[in-house]
Amino acid sequence: MTEGTPTGSLRIAVIGTNYLGANTAAGMAEFGFDVIGVEIDEHRLKLLNDGKAPLYEPGLDPLLKKHVDSGRLRFTKDYREVADWADVYFICVGTPQQEGSDAADLGQVNSVVDMLAPLLTRPCLVVGRSTVPVGTSKLVEQRFHSESPAGIGVEIAWQPEFLREAHGVDDTLHPDRLVFGVQSAEAEATLRQVFAIPIAEGCPVVVCNLPTAELVKGGANAFLATKISFINALSEMADATGADVTQLADALGFDKRIGRGMLNAGPGYGGGCLPKDLRAFMARAGELGVEEVITLLREVDDINYRRRARVVDVTHELLGAEWVGRNVTVLGAAFKAGTDDVRDSPALDIAGRIQLHGATVTVYDPEAMDNARRVRPTLRYADSAVEACADAHLILHLTEWPEFRALDPVALKEIVATPVILDARLLLDAASWRAAGWKYRAPGKA
Numbered sequence: 001m002t003e004g005t006p007t008g009s010l011r012i013a014v015i016g017t018n019y020l021g022a023n024t025a026a027g028m029a030e031f032g033f034d035v036i037g038v039e040i041d042e043h044r045l046k047l048l049n050d051g052k053a054p055l056y057e058p059g060l061d062p063l064l065k066k067h068v069d070s071g072r073l074r075f076t077k078d079y080r081e082v083a084d085w086a087d088v089y090f091i092c093v094g095t096p097q098q099e100g101s102d103a104a105d106l107g108q109v110n111s112v113v114d115m116l117a118p119l120l121t122r123p124c125l126v127v128g129r130s131t132v133p134v135g136t137s138k139l140v141e142q143r144f145h146s147e148s149p150a151g152i153g154v155e156i157a158w159q160p161e162f163l164r165e166a167h168g169v170d171d172t173l174h175p176d177r178l179v180f181g182v183q184s185a186e187a188e189a190t191l192r193q194v195f196a197i198p199i200a201e202g203c204p205v206v207v208c209n210l211p212t213a214e215l216v217k218g219g220a221n222a223f224l225a226t227k228i229s230f231i232n233a234l235s236e237m238a239d240a241t242g243a244d245v246t247q248l249a250d251a252l253g254f255d256k257r258i259g260r261g262m263l264n265a266g267p268g269y270g271g272g273c274l275p276k277d278l279r280a281f282m283a284r285a286g287e288l289g290v291e292e293v294i295t296l297l298r299e300v301d302d303i304n305y306r307r308r309a310r311v312v313d314v315t316h317e318l319l320g321a322e323w324v325g326r327n328v329t330v331l332g333a334a335f336k337a338g339t340d341d342v343r344d345s346p347a348l349d350i351a352g353r354i355q356l357h358g359a360t361v362t363v364y365d366p367e368a369m370d371n372a373r374r375v376r377p378t379l380r381y382a383d384s385a386v387e388a389c390a391d392a393h394l395i396l397h398l399t400e401w402p403e404f405r406a407l408d409p410v411a412l413k414e415i416v417a418t419p420v421i422l423d424a425r426l427l428l429d430a431a432s433w434r435a436a437g438w439k440y441r442a443p444g445k446a
């Protein structure tokens with residue numbers, strides 16, 4: 001089959017079908033391939049075979065449904081169904097932070113090798129997409145070569161993904177770049193065949209060795225985290241001088257070398273990727289003896305967590321230095337808008353800290369309520385933003401959902417105890433809140 005005509009000839013297995021794997025499996029089916037996803041969690045498996053995503057991700061349900069219905073995509077828990085069926089195996093399992101350490105936990109990657117390696121009897125390509133410490137792919141390769149009946153016929157490649165939650169489908173179908181960490185022209189050709197459609201659309205391809213491919217992902221996330229902490233450091237400067245950090249970001253961002261992306265000051269970055277990937281990157285740098293990297297990135301991490309403390313401090317100040325007997329409304333629980341993911345969410349962390357100080361905290365989020373309740377069961381939850389604001393002494397705007405920007409400050413003033421709002425995301429229209437009689441505060445804004 002030639003480049004640009006992917007349909008049919010390659011069979012693709014996607015191992016691990018949570019966020020990354022579900023997007024990858026649906027995307028590969030959309031590219032025209034027959035795909036089987038391997039998922040060991042029964043609940044997730046059932047959802048996926050019904051064409052439903054295991055998490056809230058705009059556009060993913062329809063894509064899964066389309067290809068489950070077309071018969072091009074199905075999911076199994078049995079590795080034997082994919083072993084020797086697929087030509088390409090994508091490893092898409094999670095690599096969370098290890099308990100008690102900054103390093104990545106490679107348990108899920110290792111168990112994929114445990115399950116798959118003994119079943120591979122014919123040559124194939126195993127492609128890692130999981131975010132791993134540099135050097136992992138070589139360890140994975142050694143294990144496949146020694147534990148698979150196919151031996152060195154199992155070739156390893158690494159192809160990092162850069163999916164952003166809430167944009168996972170688009171980032172899968174229309175990536176801004178493809179990185180192929182490969183060891184042979186055949187592996188490169190296979191990956192070019194898999195990604196023929198985005199390549200034909202003009203997506204640039206970087207072909208490199210395995211460690212480069214592994215480092216790209218950690219490097220990209222470390223850089224993005226650094227950008228966010230940089231603007232948040234400038235936000236502290238702005239507070240100390242009366243400058244406006246949003247205007248600073250706009251002015252910096254017009255410089256093409258800098259760019260405006262990831263320069264929104266706020267409560268800092270969270271989620272299931274940037275924080276843990278940054279730490280895993282530092283941990284690996286430490287293992288490799290490159291201490292300078294740790295110094296820089298440790299500061300990035302520290303600035304980030306200082307943001308949360310800063311929001312709590314300003315909250316205390318706005319509550320008149322009292323905690324007990326104060327009602328605080330937290331608008332947002334997800335780590336960012338467009339997702340129900342609350343992993344390392346600044347909003348929930350701040351809500352928890354304020355509650356620990358003794359205030360009564362009521363949270364509302366349009367999508368993340370179930371996850372928030374599970375993680376922080378002792379917080380109060382409301383069914384709507386307006387309900388959450390009733391009798392509040394202070395409202396905190398912590399996740400940038402559009403519905404919070406649409407709140408009517410005039411109507412809301414009637415139901416709160418005191419009209420005070422802390423816009424930690426710096427996205428509300430300060431003038432209209434002030435005009436409606438609110439005390440409006442946004443760290444980093446004059």
Ligand code: UDX
Binds near residue numbers: 166264271272
């Ligand atoms: C990130 C990377 O962007 C993606 O390439 C990688 O594959 C996974 O990690 P994601 O975790 O979905 O994606 O979130 P992202 O949109 O990057 O935001 C991360 C965090 O930074 C969020 O908490 C967000 O609110 C915060 N953020 C983002 C800012 O505080 N300011 C910004 O300007 C941008």
